[in-house]
Amino acid sequence: MLRGLYTAAAGLITQQRRHDTVTQNIANINTPGYKQETAVQRAFPEVLLAMTGGYSDNPNRTVGRLNMGVFAEESLSPYVRGLVTPSGETTDFAVESNIIVNDPATGQPMNFDSSGKYVDENGQVTYRPEAFFMVRDEEGNVRYTRDGHFRLDELGTLRTSSGAEVLDENGDPITLTGSVKDLKVNGRGQIQGQFREGDQQTEITLGISIIDQPYQLIREGNGSFRLDTQSGATARLLQEDDVVEIKQGYLEGSNVDATQSMVDLMAAQRAYESNQRVIQFYDASLDKAVNQVGRV
Incomplete structure (x- = not known):
């Protein structure tokens, strides 16, 4: 009888994590460049039930299979x-990318769906590469972000809203002089009319990296991600034939679907309540078994 109690308890934990994931998405619905998370649920391995004894011609008669509950396996973005x-700020930037990838079997461009996924005839899944800004955190680690809400500090260093340094294509922090109002950046991320520290004018280009497997990125908070090199994901600099455009004075909003998030929130709440009632039922049954039946 306790099997159902454990199954309901696993459901409670799973729905709580699902609820936490959805509420995090709703809290960041207005965060520039935020990528929503989706909790992936997975059932415990199935258990085969069988009856020993039985008829002579079938001593191990199979009853069926039973799952022992579910758990929140991971969160995907x-x-x-x-x-x-449009934001109207000269230090705000948005990345619009449409990277073309050819199918090695046919030589034709892959037709990615709305989620950026392509499945070939053999069932092999390929995700569309995505473009990210290169930044460096306080510990000197290179990170990637789609939050283009940048600002200039008192030294003229271009930083993200969380304080990370924005890098150029050479991996160096971008330091500018002059008025912010005069800042001009073209569609390839090249900064025009500004100077790096020193007396000579230098061409500066925003550091844009192409992540070939964006689903292998690991969320680190503050809108930044790190590359999981152990999974085989790689990052490369923007190339001339990449269909990527940098839009100055624009911001990319979050991709959170508010309507779907509210539906998921209510579904998680209802499922949580259902598992809670199952536990209450088992608790009442155990109470009768121990305190009432046990006295007879």
């Missing part, structure tokens, strides 16, 4: 682009 809207 769909890296589809959020809505790009």
Whole structure:
């Protein structure tokens, strides 16, 4: 009888994690460049039930299979682009990318679906590469972000809203002089009319990296991600034939679907309540078995 109690308890934990994931998405619905998380649920391995004894011609008669509950296996982030809207700030940037990848079997461009996924005839899944800004955190680690809400500090260093340094294509922090109002950046991320520290004018280009497997990125908070090299994911610099455009004075919003998030939130709450009632039922049954039947 306790099998159902453990199954319901596993359901409670899973729905709580699902609820936490959805509430995090709702809390960041207005965060530039935020990528929503989706909790992936997985059932425990099936257990085969069988009856010993039985008829002579079938001594081990199979009853069936039973799952012992579910658990929240992981959280995945769909890296589809959020809505790009004008902000009017010269230090705000949005990345619009449509990287073309050819199918090695046919030589034709892959037709990615709305989630950025392509499945070939053999069932092999390929995800569309995505473009990210290169930044460096306080510990000197290179990270990647789609949050283009940048600012200049008192020394003229271009930083993210969380304080990370924005890097150029050479991996160096971008330091500018002059008025922010005069800052001009073209569609390839090249900064025009600005100077690096020193007396000579230098060409500066925003560091844009192409992540070939964006689903292998690991979320680190503050809108930044790190590359999981152990999974085989790689990052490369923007190339001339990449279909990527940098839009100055625009920001990419989060890709959180508010309507679907509210539906998922209510579904998680209802499932949590259902598992809770199952536990209450088992608790009442155990109470009768111990305190009432046990006295007879």
